[in-house]
Amino acid sequence: MRADLERLVQIPGIAFAGFDHSHVERSAEAVAELLRGAGVPDVRIVRQGGQPAVIGRRPAPPGAPTVLLYAHHDVQPVGDLQQWRSDPFVAVERDGRLYGRGVADDKAGVMAHIAALRAFGDDLPVGVVVFIEGEEEYGSESLEDLLREYRDDLAADVIVIADSGNWDIGQPALTTGLRGIVNGFVEVRVLEQAVHSGMFGGAVPDALITLSRLIASLHDDNGDVAVEGLLRTPSAPLDYPEERFREEAGMLDGVQFIGSGRLVERLWTRPAISILGIDAPPTSGAPNALVPVAKAKFSVRIAPGDSAQQVYDAMVEHLNRRAPWGAKVTIELEQLGEPCQIDATGPAYDAAREAFAAAWDGAAPVDMGIGGSIPFIATFQDLFPKAAILVTGVEDPETGAHGPNESLHLGEFERVCTAEALLLAKVAQLPA
Incomplete structure (x- = not known):
């Protein structure tokens, strides 16, 4: 399993615009070959205008249920190569962890499915449909069309989405709540063109100060989101030690938390607003002139149970209402993604908890939320x-997905593979 995972890591399958998408094609072909080698007879590479996905099907034995296994084979760009301790596309082991781009997110998820299939060989006790997406990191733009096109082929009694993580090393988890996402742009314009800052400054506002005041209005003095109408809900009864969180986040000494309430609520079940970037003149070479226009990209993570469209409407209303000094405001939507809340009760979830506890030597899984977003779960x-939708995964607090030196704990990877094989055996005992 590890050797095949390392070979997958060597393929830089990045679906973002501007990258060589032939590698995404190679990645899909490699996954298809792995599925065929794991005893899946019907394997197809499919697309709906986007990057290639892989669908593999093996019919259920008479009277047995069918399980859909989801993961994705594309990866994030590597970012600044100087921050990597080794080649991102050569898997390297250090201290029991395997390092490389996509080694955890989500090629280990792909390999966990392959491991479960290999564990049974020709004696697979359930039907399986394997769906490996090819552009999840780029926003899954064609995923809904794919799901609707192949809906009948993908129909299943249990869906396992291997794109999340566990609470800690040695502590498995089922993800039962994920925040949604609303991304957009806000532009403020105060002048037709740049003008002399000495001749006009003091009476005419510049766009950067105006934009700064506007985006500052998104939070109150305590750091809580100040946009009205956004949902806030209680979270799982888990304790997230502050020191552990500070270390995992890489917070600098002296930097304070923002917001109120328990950490898990601030991270999982309350809205969060971030400013991801600003378009404005760079400091190098900036003239002594009032800036006429400035633009910011905002990202809102929304609580499970809220509506992405309603949150966007609330942002539009807030930004228009709070525009300083009559500045002209233009707001543009980039992305809406719905949050997800899963009622993790019933026979399939009982089977998953039993399988996880067995694979982790008796450690019962906890139910946890995720601050990030996987909007397509709502589509499923x-x-x-x-x-029954089970959201699982291979990541742990030290994985560093999307960042430099992404890594996979090899011991946890073994437990994840074991747990999925045990899960299929237990699901086989459930009524179809």
Whole structure:
């Protein structure tokens, strides 16, 4: 399993614009070959205008249920190579962890599915549909079209989405809540063109100060989101030690937390607003002139149970209402992604908890939330309302997904593979 994972890591399958997408094609072909080698007879590479996904199907034995296994084979760009301790596309082991781009997110998820299939060989006790997406990191733009096109082929009793993580090393988890996302741009304009800062400054506002005041209005003095109408809900009864969180986040000494309430609520079940970038003149070479226009990209993570469209409407209302000094405000939507809340009760979830506890030597899994977003889970819920959806994964607090030196704990990877094989065996005992 590890050797095949290392070979997958060597393929830089980045679906972002501007990258060589032939590598994404190679990645899809490699996954298809792995599925065929794991005893899946019907394997196809499919697309709906985007990057290639892989669908593999093996019919259920008479009377047995069917399980859909989801992961994605594309990866994030590597960012600043200087921050990597080794080549991102050569898997390297250090201190029991395997390092490389995509080694955890989500090629280990792909390999966990392959491991479960290999564990049974020709004696697979359930039907399986394997769906490996090819552009999850780039926003899954074609995923809904794919799901609707192949809805009948993908129908299942249980859906396992291997794109999350566990609470800690040695402590498994089921992800039962994920925040949604609203991304957009806000532009402020105060002048037709730049003008002399000495001749006009003091009476005419510049766009950067205006934009700064506007985006500062998104939070109150305590750091809580100040946009009205956004949902806040209680979170799981888990304690997230502050020192552990500070270390995992890489917070500098003396930097304070923002917001109020328990950490897990601030991270999982309350809204969060971030400013991801600003378009403005760079400091190098900036003239002594009032800036006429400035633009910021905002990102809102929204609580499970809220509506992405309603949150965007609330942002539009707030930004228009709070625009300083009559500045002209233009707001543009980039992305809406719905949050997700899973009722993790029932036979399939009982089977998962038993499988996890066995693989982790008796450590019972906890239910946890995720501050990040996987909007397509809501699509799965909509298209397959009768299926039990299990959100699992291989990541741990030290994984560093999307950042430099992404890594996989090899011991946890073994437990994840074991747990999925045990899960299939237990699901086979459930009524179809």
